[in-house]
Amino acid sequence: MNLENKRIIITGATSGIGLHLLKVISKIKRTQLIAVGRKIENIPQKENIFPYRADVSKEEEVDNMFKFAIEKMNGIDIFFANAGYSYYEKLGKASWQHVNNIFATNVVSPIYSLTRMIELNKSSEFMVIISCSVIGKLPFPGFSLYTGTKFALDGFNTAMQYEMHENGHLMMVYPVATYTEFFNRAGENVYMPWPHQKSGKVVKAILKGINKNKKRVYPFPFIKPILYLMNVFPFIYDIYHSIQKRKLERWIDNRL
Numbered sequence: 001m002n003l004e005n006k007r008i009i010i011t012g013a014t015s016g017i018g019l020h021l022l023k024v025i026s027k028i029k030r031t032q033l034i035a036v037g038r039k040i041e042n043i044p045q046k047e048n049i050f051p052y053r054a055d056v057s058k059e060e061e062v063d064n065m066f067k068f069a070i071e072k073m074n075g076i077d078i079f080f081a082n083a084g085y086s087y088y089e090k091l092g093k094a095s096w097q098h099v100n101n102i103f104a105t106n107v108v109s110p111i112y113s114l115t116r117m118i119e120l121n122k123s124s125e126f127m128v129i130i131s132c133s134v135i136g137k138l139p140f141p142g143f144s145l146y147t148g149t150k151f152a153l154d155g156f157n158t159a160m161q162y163e164m165h166e167n168g169h170l171m172m173v174y175p176v177a178t179y180t181e182f183f184n185r186a187g188e189n190v191y192m193p194w195p196h197q198k199s200g201k202v203v204k205a206i207l208k209g210i211n212k213n214k215k216r217v218y219p220f221p222f223i224k225p226i227l228y229l230m231n232v233f234p235f236i237y238d239i240y241h242s243i244q245k246r247k248l249e250r251w252i253d254n255r256l
């Protein structure tokens with residue numbers, strides 16, 4: 001899909017990958033962007049960027065966001081469901097809200113927004129991009145709830161690709177650990193798992209993916225062979241996971 005002239009919503013546009021992508025796309029000819037987050041003060045002021053405050057874990061706020069976007073731009077061609085977060089923890093305390101919040105933000109909201117885009121664009125071409133993660137392929141101790149949300153998205157993507165109509169594109173992005181606010185928000189002194197990358201690499205891969213209507217984008221070049229090797233030799237998984245488990249235990253000890 002060519003980005004010129006497109007009417008776009010980016011959620012999670014106030015920080016990290018979303019903010020970086022917003023800045024790059026806003027320079028492309030005649031683009032209009034609705035930049036969504038809860039702390040919209042960070043959003044750059046530009047004539048083609050319309051900041052919109054919303055908590056995307058809430059149905060009513062997502063509906064109002066769509067209403068605002070349609071009024072402002074007279075339609076939506078690209079929706080980037082990028083807002084998401086993680087906890088770093090040893091899960092154990094019973095809290096419905098704790099589980100519900102992360103699934104509402106990371107899973108329900110992107111899928112609901114996709115269905116809104118399908119309803120909105122009966123015959124015109126559109127694209128929905130969802131920020132998944134390599135964790136959606138490679139589970140991580142300490143990130144079990146987050147892993148659950150991204151596995152849900154990955155499974156959804158595999159099936160949904162066969163349900164998309166010809167005018168719609170669904171693209172899932174699988175970054176590895178990326179230098180953003182993500183790990184600071186996950187908890188205090190949370191370590192960044194290997195491998196790492198800069199948000200610029202992720203943004204570049206997303207732009208290439210949009211251009212080629214890709215179904216899946218892996219911004220870190222060697223991750224597909226690594227995942228393949230781990231599937232063929234599952235003992236690598238076991239070694240990797242026992243290292244991560246020890247890191248989690250050390251992190252818990254340091255907090256006591």
Ligand SMILES: NC(=O)c1ccc[n+]([C@@H]2O[C@H](COP(=O)([O-])OP(=O)(O)OC[C@H]3O[C@@H](n4cnc5c(N)ncnc54)[C@H](OP(=O)(O)O)[C@@H]3O)[C@@H](O)[C@H]2O)c1
Pocket residue numbers: 011012013014015016017018036037038039040054055056057082083084085105131132133134174175176177178179180181182183185
């Ligand atoms: N960084 C990584 O290592 C990494 C790796 C793989 C995948 N990802 C995925 O990439 C996406 C972007 O993450 P990032 O690395 O850019 O993290 P980030 O810097 O922490 O940014 C997260 C964004 O999500 C928004 N957000 C979170 N909850 C929200 C809610 N309920 N309503 C509205 N906005 C909400 C935040 O905005 P406000 O706080 O202003 O609401 C912020 O703009 C996430 O889906 C994440 O899972 C990240």
